[in-house]
Structure formats: C-alpha cells, structure tokens
Amino acid sequence: MYKATIAITLRPSILDPEGKTLQHALTNLGYDEVDQVRMGKQAEVWIDAESEAEARRVATETCEELLANPVTENFDVQIESVPREAAKQGTA
Amino acid sequence: MPARFGVVVFPGSNCDHDAYHAAHHVFDQETRFIWHEEESIGDVDVVIVPGGFSYGDYLRSGAVARFSPVMQDVVRFAEEGGLVFGICNGFQVLCEAGLLPGTLMRNESLRFVCKDTPLRVENADTPFTNGLTEDQVVTIPISHGEGRYYADEDVLARIEAHDQVLFRYSTADGEVTDDANPNGSARGIAGLVNEAGNVCGLMPHPERCVESLLGGDDGRLIFESLLAHVSTVAA
Numbered sequence: 001m002y003k004a005t006i007a008i009t010l011r012p013s014i015l016d017p018e019g020k021t022l023q024h025a026l027t028n029l030g031y032d033e034v035d036q037v038r039m040g041k042q043a044e045v046w047i048d049a050e051s052e053a054e055a056r057r058v059a060t061e062t063c064e065e066l067l068a069n070p071v072t073e074n075f076d077v078q079i080e081s082v083p084r085e086a087a088k089q090g091t092a
Numbered sequence: 093m094p095a096r097f098g099v100v101v102f103p104g105s106n107c108d109h110d111a112y113h114a115a116h117h118v119f120d121q122e123t124r125f126i127w128h129e130e131e132s133i134g135d136v137d138v139v140i141v142p143g144g145f146s147y148g149d150y151l152r153s154g155a156v157a158r159f160s161p162v163m164q165d166v167v168r169f170a171e172e173g174g175l176v177f178g179i180c181n182g183f184q185v186l187c188e189a190g191l192l193p194g195t196l197m198r199n200e201s202l203r204f205v206c207k208d209t210p211l212r213v214e215n216a217d218t219p220f221t222n223g224l225t226e227d228q229v230v231t232i233p234i235s236h237g238e239g240r241y242y243a244d245e246d247v248l249a250r251i252e253a254h255d256q257v258l259f260r261y262s263t264a265d266g267e268v269t270d271d272a273n274p275n276g277s278a279r280g281i282a283g284l285v286n287e288a289g290n291v292c293g294l295m296p297h298p299e300r301c302v303e304s305l306l307g308g309d310d311g312r313l314i315f316e317s318l319l320a321h322v323s324t325v326a327a
Contacts, residue, residue, distance in 0.1 A: 014197075015200065015276070017200050017201070018202060021202060066159075069152055072195055072197065
C-alpha cells in the first residue's frame with residue numbers, strides 16, 4: 001500500500017487574495033519578516049498498487065483528471081510505502 | 093413553436109426553481125427538471141445548468157458536478173450543437189467540464205457579492221443575445237463568492253479574437269472600469285460563449301430578473317433571445 005501526499009498550489013502567476021489577506025494578518029501580528037503567503041490544498045490518497053511507480057502514475061492521473069485544475073494549479077506528488085493495516089485506520 | 097427547457101438539478105443547486113419559474117411560469121415554455129443521476133437529458137432545446145453550490149462546492153466550484161451522469165449527456169448535447177446555458181455555478185460547471193475556456197476563482201475581495209450589476213453587451217449576434225444590441229447596458233444581479241473569471245493571456249486573446257465575450261461588468265454608462273468590476277474578472281468578463289456559440293456561461297442571474305415586480309426585468313432579454321433563436325431554427 002502506498003500513500004500519496006499531494007500538494008496542490010496556485011501557479012505563481014495567479015492572484016491569491018486569500019494568501020495576501022493572511023500575509024497582512026501575519027504582519028499585524030508582528031511577523032514583519034513574512035514576505036509572502038500562498039494558500040493551497042493538500043490531498044492524502046491511499047493507493048493499492050504493485051509498485052511505487054504504479055502508485056505515482058495513479059496519483060498523477062487523479063490530479064490531472066480531478067484534484068488539480070490545470071488552468072490555475074500545479075501539483076506535487078510525494079509517495080511513501082505504508083503498512084496496509086495503518087492505511088485502513090488512516091493513521092499512516 | 094414553444095421551446096423545451098431542461099433544468100439540471102445537482103445536490104446543492106439552489107437556483108433551479110428560479111430558472112424553472114422563469115422558463116415555465118413567466119415564458120410559458122415546456123420545462124422539466126433533470127436530476128443529476130439521469131443519464132439522458134431527453135428531448136430538449138435548451139439545457140440550463142443553474143446556480144447554487146453543486147456538491148457543496150467540494151474541491152472547486154463545479155469540479156465534482158461535471159462527473160455526474162447527466163453531465164456526460166450535456167457534453168454530448170453541446171458537442172452536437174445543442175444550446176447549453178450555465179448560470180453562476182452552472183458557468184463554473186461548464187468550465188470544469190471543458191465546454192467553456194478558463195475558470196472562475198475566488199472574488200478578489202474574498203467577499204460574497206450580491207447586488208445588481210450593469211453589464212455592457214459585447215456581442216449581440218448569438219442565440220443568447222440576439223434580442224439585445226451591442227453596447228447596450230443591461231442590469232442583472234450577481235450573487236457569488238467565486239466569480240473572478242480567469243484564463244491565460246493566450247486564451248483571453250483567442251476568446252476576444254472570436255468575439256466570444258457576451259457581457260462585461262460596466263458602469264451604468266457602459267464604461268468597463270476596475271471600479272465597476274465586482275470580482276476582479278479578467279477584462280471585466282461576466283459572460284461568454286464557446287467558439288461554436290452554442291454554450292454560454294454567465295455569472296449574473298437573468299432568471300432572477302424577469303418580472304418588473306421583482307425590481308427589474310432585463311433578464312427577459314436573454315430568455316427572449318433564446319426563444320427567438322429556437323423558433324428560427326425550428327421554422
């Protein structure tokens with residue numbers, strides 16, 4: 001069993017008003033060193049695949065077909081092998 | 093000949109009854125609801141994909157709705173030249189389904205905006221706008237939190253080159269300015285059609301302003317355009 005941790009982020013050219021608002025809030029909290037905030041999403045997908053390469057292929061396909069919007073978003077897939085039992089309990 | 097309207101209903105649609113009311117009660121057209129699990133839209137002339145929060149807007153607005161059984165048939169219908177009209181969330185669904193270019197993102201202000209908006213007519217030569225005139229200003233309400241139209245520059249250039257923009261947010265005098273843009277949409281785009289001209293997406297809600305009793309009836313012009321187009325095709 002493999003667990004794919006997928007980070008979905010706005011492409012750099014896309015305006016992110018939410019990130020900008022949070023950056024302002026952090027500045028108000030005194031974090032003057034925070035220069036920029038960009039918000040994104042993370043998906044955790046457990047995949048029953050024969051190999052890491054196969055799991056990566058499936059995870060990438062899920063992004064291309066649904067999880068990410070190619071017009072505005074990039075995605076990054078990290079794969080790790082997890083024990084089957086842990087996957088069932090969602091603890092891995 | 094009366095037009096046959098089909099109004100798609102997803103879990104979370106909430107302007108489906110307004111669309112039905114406009115088509116059926118106000119314009120007296122044969123109208124039916126099409127549940128999202130239906131695999132065929134049946135014999136209709138116009139499919140309305142209504143506003144709301146289909147599937148709770150999970151992931152992205154319209155992202156999940158496009159995989160519903162009914163949308164497969166809506167895509168087929170659109171590809172065969174059928175008239176498909178997506179309003180608000182329906183616009184988002186049509187973008188996610190790839191029937192319209194670009195996408196709709198969170199309003200620049202991060203606020204949900206619900207108000208009457210003047211719109212300048214850009215193209216009055218489509219099935220959705222033939223009853224209007226170019227540069228005419230109509231007032232139709234918007235009601236959305238995610239209506240900021242976005243597409244890459246080359247896509248925008250292509251849309252403009254093919255005259256696909258139908259409406260831009262404007263002042264009451266028809267000036268397209270940043271101040272008149274309620275959500276930060278690229279080039280003030282409020283509504284557009286696909287290249288073939290048979291699929292339209294519009295963030296404002298014409299179905300909410302078809303009776304003067306309710307504060308305005310400029311939305312009638314769009315429904316009247318559709319009816320005129322359908323009767324011409326049938327004749």
